[in-house]
Each structure stands twice: as structure tokens, then as C-alpha cells.
Amino acid sequence: MSKNYSSKDLETNYDIELEHILLEIKNQRGNHMRHFIDQYFCYKNEYVTNNCKPVWDKINWNEYVSEEAANNPDTNITRDHVVPLKVLTEMLLNLGAKATKKQIQDILDEFLCFATITKMEDQKLNAAGLKSKMPDDCYKNGKLPNNEKFARYQKTEISINHAVKNINL
Helix, strand or coil: CCCCCCHHHHHHHHHHHHHHHHHHHHCCCCCCHHHHHHHHHHHHCCCECCCCCECHHHHCCCCEEEHHHHHCCCCCEEEEECCCHHHHHHHHHCCCCCCCHHHHHHHHHHHCCEEEEEHHHHHHHHHCCCCCCCCHHHCECCECCHHHCCHHHHHCCCCEECCCCCCCC
């Protein structure tokens, strides 16, 4: 089945998601950020149906993958924001009323990525208090450097492989 959309359709859709995020920031609301952030990622990375609707499940196995998940593909998995959604939301809300779509896109393009991990690894993050936050010692001058994106996994000894595209299981 052929796709019924163009790259322009994808750009239009991810731009709409940036507009939604901008409205949330300007109104200091974060309760709908997951939806807009995740849809932005799907449109930006072409994880969509043939009719250009986002498909979150396409992210699984096609971005970062833990060694445990890769070695046990039949185990229960989950899709994890590498930098927790709560942290991303705080970064975005901290842009304040003068935020621009460019600033939002820069943050998302730098820090928004996903890892396929096992449910046991997810529980490990939770038990370490790192399900929705980054380790305190990974911040430099109050900011999260890009090279610290994977600090939660390092602290909990979860080995993450670099982006793995199109694993056929």
C-alpha cells in the first residue's frame, strides 16, 4: 500500500504540534504536553500511517534499544522517553511567555528520543527514583547537557544500544 502523504504534509503536521506546544507554554500549562510532544516526534520521524496519522508503536525497536530487550525480543517491553517527559515539559515551560517555535524545536530535536526497554528495566528506573527525573548530578549550571541524556540508564546499569533502525523480529 502506498503512502497518501508528502513530506510537506509531515512538515505541516509537526509544525501544528509545535504551535500546540507554544500555546501550552504561553499559558503555562503542561497537562497535554505528552500528546503534542509524542505526535511531533512521530511526524518528524515519519512514524505515521499511510494517511499520515501518528503511530506510536512504530517507535518500538526503531530508536534506541536496551541490550536486555534486544537479547530477549519476546519479553514485555515499553517505550521510554530517554529524557523523561516531565523533564522535557519543565524545559519547555521554562522558556516562558516569550518562547518561540524555533526554541521549542531546538529542545525537542536535541533531547526528545525514545528507548525500547523491558518492563523489568522500567521497574528498575522507578525503584531508583529515576522514572520521571534525571539524576541530580548530571546537570551542569542548572542545565542538562546533551551528553547526559542517557544518565538514568547509566545510573541503573541499563545498557542502551545506539539507534537501531528497522529491527525485524
